Amino acid sequence: MAPTEKQIKASVKEGGKKGQDLAGMSDMGGVKFFAIALETPDGQWDLMDSVLEGMNKEVDPNADDRKGGAGHIGKCLLFANDKILQILCHVPDVVKDLINQQEWFTTVIESVGASKIGDAITIEGSGSGIVLKAEMKADPDAGKFPLKERDVASLKSFEYLVSKELVRPDESDDDANYAEMADIEW
Structure with a gap:
């Protein structure tokens, strides 16, 4: 079933807001890679693409509400x-x-038993680069629950980025957690 115009708009809006949050955190801390939990895609790949579009959108300097601006940041959505x-x-x-995008992607998808979907996609314009996709369907008999596995995927992404020194490991509870404050899950 194709997404509705309302769903597409909500996904672009979520991407724009989270993109602005990522751009701000990147500017403050220099981090160039993030894993982000999303709310609007509803299991539809067109909506995942809409979120990415909203994140990568060039920021309109004349707009009242800044959105997007994360086209220069690596993302695991x-x-x-x-x-x-x-x-x-x-x-x-x-x-x-x-x-190494393939290594990052493989680390994440293997941690949850997800299967790659299609070939790598090259996108142009703001955020030009490569997109890889995978999915894991629920299998209660095998103990595979997508909401639980999302947390595993997020953790494995973070651990991979730490191992490559692309993000700093959590060192103390006293430090400000900017990702948590911006409602972004690692």
Whole structure:
């Protein structure tokens, strides 16, 4: 079933807001890679693409409400409901030399038993780069629950980024957690 115009608009809006949050955190701390839990895709790949579009959108300097601006940031987008876990890994050309995208993606999808969907996709414009996709369907008999596995995928993404020194490990509860304050899950 194709997404409705309302769903597409909500996904672009979520992407724009979270993109602005990511851009701000990147500017403050220099981090170029994030894993982000999403709310709007509803298991539909078109909506995952809409979130990415909203994140990568160039910021309109004249707009009252700034949105997007994360086209220069590597992202592992995670959506889960009771039926499916979707994983979209986007590494823009401007940061592709800092990370092995295939290795990052494989680490995340293997941690939850997700299957790659299609071939790598090249996107142009703001955030030009490569997109990889995977999904894991719920299998209660095998103990596979997408919402639980999203947390595993997020943790494995973070651990991979720490191992490559692309993010700093959590060192203390006293430090400000900017991702948590911006409602972004690692």
